[in-house]
Amino acid sequence: MKQRIITGVIAGAGFIGLVVIGNLPFTLLMIALATIAMGEILKMKQISPFSIQGLLSFFLMWLLLIPDMYFTLDWLHMTKMELFLLFIFILLAFTVITKNSFSFDEAGFTILASVYIGLGFHYFMYTRFLDDGLALLFFIIILVWSTDSGAYFAGRSLGKRKLWPEISPKKTIEGAIGGIVLAFIIGIVYVQFVPLFDSFYKTIIFILVVSVAGQMGDLVESALKRHYSVKDSGQVLPGHGGILDRFDSLIFVMPVLFLFALI
Structure with missing residues (x-):
């Protein structure tokens, strides 16, 4: 516990400081x-980061990530998304060329x-670089932390009905509702001091x-870890697991907000 608190x-x-600096x-x-998170997910799948598939995974991730x-790829007269789509078709063609030694499942992974x-980390950066990005990003982080805290305490004190036991046995419906309630309480207080939107x-x-x-x-990552039979995504943060466990x-959240035109 002491190590967990110190870490x-x-x-x-350090994280908050760099968010502020921008x-x-x-x-x-x-x-x-x-990059660490990609390494963690490759390790779950038991793919070497230095294999062709591992290096390609990093490259495609960076292609989507870097602002x-x-x-840019102006010198190629194409966008990064166009190059990404091109690589999708190359991977699909590669399943044929290798006679399925590189399978559709591996291409999909x-x-x-x-x-x-x-895209998750890309839209994290995208939000920070908006005009009101710092206040908005802190709002999102606070809401996520409030949800986690509310779910934990409500689940421990009131939790009876399991939310999704096949994926995360300890999570309860009462905990999920408690997380939403605390997020609303903290969120409404926050916007009283830092107005972010033009309507309630x-x-x-x-x-x-x-x-x-x-x-x-959180459930998506739990499903991922359960599928690959791992407890934590990594050990980069002693007492806290890996980067995927923390983020x-x-x-x-970030791509969902973008798709809903909320950022």
């Missing part, structure tokens, strides 16, 4: 975290893992989407 304080302070230091942090302000991690209705929708999507992101909710 949490040091890592949390610019290149923050971008480098996101690239580093995403256009730092890297490479594509999905790069999208999951690359949008604030309510935003809080609900973040809280629900955050819990779904599973946030990297699921």
